[in-house]
Amino acid sequence: MPRTHVPVLAGELIEALDPRPGQIAIDCTLGAGGHAHLVADRIGPTGTLIAIDRDPLAEESFARLSADVACTTRFVRADFAHGLRTLVEEGVRADMVYMDLGMSSMQVDTRERGFSYAYDAPLDMRMDPEQTLSARELVNTWEQRRLARVLRQYGEERYADRIAAEIVRRRAGAELTTTFELVDAITAAIPAPARFGGGHPAKRTFQAIRIAVNEELGQLDEALPLAWEALRTGGRLAAISFHSLEDRRVKRFLADRARGCICPPDLPVCACGRTPEAEPVFRRSVVPTPGEVAANPRSKSARLRASRKLAEER
16 A cells, blocks of 8 residues: 555545544554544654554554654454454553444455456455355355345345345355355346446445354454453544444444433433443534545445543443
């Protein structure tokens, strides 16, 4: 990754985190290291940056980052839930924790990983190439009802049943092994008038399969409480999401920690004793400017949410 690379919502993330010299930062999804570079520059020689990622390509990014920045650096090769748990068990308390969710540009642009419907490649989609389940295994072995459920839940695909049926029909003749074979099955299953609205017809199915293969939503549900625990009082948690399934989870998690008294309004005094643990950094989610979207179309669906920790957990 060129040192001049600017990641999605870069300025907005720095505003949300407000990194300062000597602070400790945890980057939960290092990827190509774009956000990490910006944070490392601001925490300076007395700061510490801990990077987490399960992708071996990210370890190469970290090596370049570590050689390029002045702060102390550490890499944890793990998915972000397990990585955060390791840090919490070690007693690490950070000033900021941030997540850039979903797949990275580094993964999309590595064609042989099979994340994209835009070019022909082996069906894979594993963020960690050492894990067992791949897109090829999912597509060719999961029964039709389970496939359809994945497409509905993780891709919000209205033609999930038809697509699952077409996949099962085709694999009965020969295993689907490439991204274009899967794209052909999806396109054939979707009614012609629906193929030309709302982007590429395979977009939702590829998203759903990728999420299922990598257990992304389960990882996020597990990681958010751990990220909050890893923050010291006054620290900040920020997450950039790229689809509604991620964003809803982040929104609910942060809103729950910003909620105070939950007693019935007719009680004369508070009986629950609940006080807010967090305050939002922004009043609402932050989205890319039209200029950023024009320069980087991949940023179009991004949403940033962030909160500051006011107190330890109840």
